[in-house]
Every structure is written in structure tokens, then in C-alpha cells.
Amino acid sequence: METYDHLWKELLESLETEVLKKIFKVTKPDSKRRCPIKPIMISSVVKNTLSSKELLSRTALTKNILYKFALVRRMSVNISQTRDKIAQEILKYWNTQGRPGYRLRDHEQRECGKILVRLEESTIVEIWKKLKTCHERDWTLSLLDDIVKSLPSVEWLLQRRCITREMLVSYLVSENNTIDGQPSKDELVRAVLHNISQYNL
Numbered sequence: 001m002e003t004y005d006h007l008w009k010e011l012l013e014s015l016e017t018e019v020l021k022k023i024f025k026v027t028k029p030d031s032k033r034r035c036p037i038k039p040i041m042i043s044s045v046v047k048n049t050l051s052s053k054e055l056l057s058r059t060a061l062t063k064n065i066l067y068k069f070a071l072v073r074r075m076s077v078n079i080s081q082t083r084d085k086i087a088q089e090i091l092k093y094w095n096t097q098g099r100p101g102y103r104l105r106d107h108e109q110r111e112c113g114k115i116l117v118r119l120e121e122s123t124i125v126e127i128w129k130k131l132k133t134c135h136e137r138d139w140t141l142s143l144l145d146d147i148v149k150s151l152p153s154v155e156w157l158l159q160r161r162c163i164t165r166e167m168l169v170s171y172l173v174s175e176n177n178t179i180d181g182q183p184s185k186d187e188l189v190r191a192v193l194h195n196i197s198q199y200n201l
Contacts, residue, residue, distance in 0.1 A: 001135070001149060002098030005046050008055055011069055011090075012042045020045075022060035047153035051133040052094050056087040066090060102149050107199035109148040112157055114174075115192075116144055118167045127160065154196060158189045168192055 012020060017038055024041040027048040035041060049055045056066070063083035070077040075089045104112065116124060121143075128135075128143045134150035151157055158168070168188040169179055175195050183191070 001100070001102060003101050003103050004052050004094055004098050005103065006099065007094045007097055008046050008049065008052070009042055011055070011061075012045060013038075014069055014072075015065070019060050019065065023058050026058060026060075047155050048159075050131065050152055052091055054133065056090060104148065104151050104154065108154050108196055109151075111196045111199070112148050112151060112154060113144055115157065115163065115167065115171050116147060118170060119162060123162045127157075127162070154193060155189070158192060 012023070015023075020038060020041050021035045023045055024035055027045050036044075045055075055061075063086060066083060066086045067077060067079055067081075070086055070090055070093070073093065075093050077086050077089050081089075102109070116127075119127075124143050124147070128140070128147055131147060131150040134152070135146045137146060140146050157163065165183075165185050165188055168185065168191075172179060172188065172191055172195065177191065177195060
């Protein structure tokens with residue numbers, strides 16, 4: 001499997017702030033806060049994007065934007081081509097620049113696995129299908145293995161509707177965390193992310 005995060009960031013960093021805001025709002029529609037600063041928006045878009053094709057399909061990325069991006073990088077494009085054709089050229093270029101590896105670190109994959117086993121098998125299958133653009137499989141011997149190796153980020157998994165407050169509480173308690181009061185799901189997500197980050201210290 002190859003990762004393309006570094007290539008997506010290159011495109012996102014070239015965008016004007018207003019264009020980036022539109023993509024950020026599409027990839028994180030539940031965000032109630034004002035759009036954060038540009039580096040945080042870029043990080044959020046990358047973490048919530050499954051594939052290069054998905055990113056390039058964003059309507060905010062107009063033909064002119066993609067053309068200028070491709071031209072600077074000496075891709076075989078011209079202004080008379082359609083937007084889809086230019087996007088295909090960018091995809092071909094990215095496919096030669098991908099890096100081998102998984103988007104989640106080993107400890108992140110392990111902890112996501114602990115959360116996934118709390119789900120019904122039918123729900124795990126639905127997540128696997130959602131990630132098909134990443135693992136590109138039509139069948140598998142291990143749903144969980146495919147999922148944790150395909151996840152774009154821990155946050156992407158935790159924000160799924162099937163990951164309930166109760167599951168996050170159960171995970172945190174199993175990790176010897178104390179839960180005070182009735183925290184919201186967003187608060188629990190932050191607590192889980194903090195817990196997982198400790199394994200990387």
C-alpha cells in the first residue's frame with residue numbers, strides 16, 4: 001500500500017484560503033467552529049480524505065486551479081483539456097510519487113483495532129466497504145486488518161456514527177482512564193486521541 005498525504009498537502013498548500021475553506025467544510029461538515037488557520041485546515045482535510053480521486057473530485061478545485069498546479073509540476077496538460085482529463089494527469093503523476101507504507105502508525109492501528117472489535121460484524125463490513133478506495137479489495141480474509149491498514153486517520157474512525165459514546169467510554173475505562181460526568185462524544189474523541197498519542201511518547 002502507498003500513501004499520498006505529502007502530495008495532497010502540496011496541492012492544498014497551493015490553494016487560496018477561501019478555496020481551502022470550502023474543501024474543509026465539505027470534509028468536516030460537523031465542525032461548529034469557524035474555519036481554523038490554514039495549516040490546521042490542511043491537516044484536517046488530509047485526515048478526512050480517503051483517496052486521491054476523492055480529493056480531486058472536490059468542486060472547489062476548478063479546472064483552472066488544477067491546470068495551474070499541474071503546469072507548475074511539468075505535467076502533460078494544456079488548457080484545452082477537460083477538468084477530468086487534467087485530474088487524471090495529476091492522478092498519474094501522484095501514482096509515481098507515492099510512498100510505501102500505511103497512514104496510521106503501528107500503535108494507532110492497534111488501538112483502532114481495540115475499538116473496532118466492539119462493533120457488530122455487519123457494521124465492520126460497512127466500514128470495510130467504505131474504505132474500498134483505499135484497500136482496493138473485493139474480498140478479504142481479515143476485515144479488521146484491512147480496515148486498520150486503510151484508515152486515513154484515527155479521527156476518521158472515531159467520527160463514524162457507529163462509534164457511539166458508550167463504546168468510547170468502554171475503551172477509555174479499559175485503558176484505565178477516569179470518566180467524570182457525562183462528556184459529549186467530541187470530548188470523548190479528544191480523550192481517546194490523547195490516550196492513543198501517549199503510546200508514541
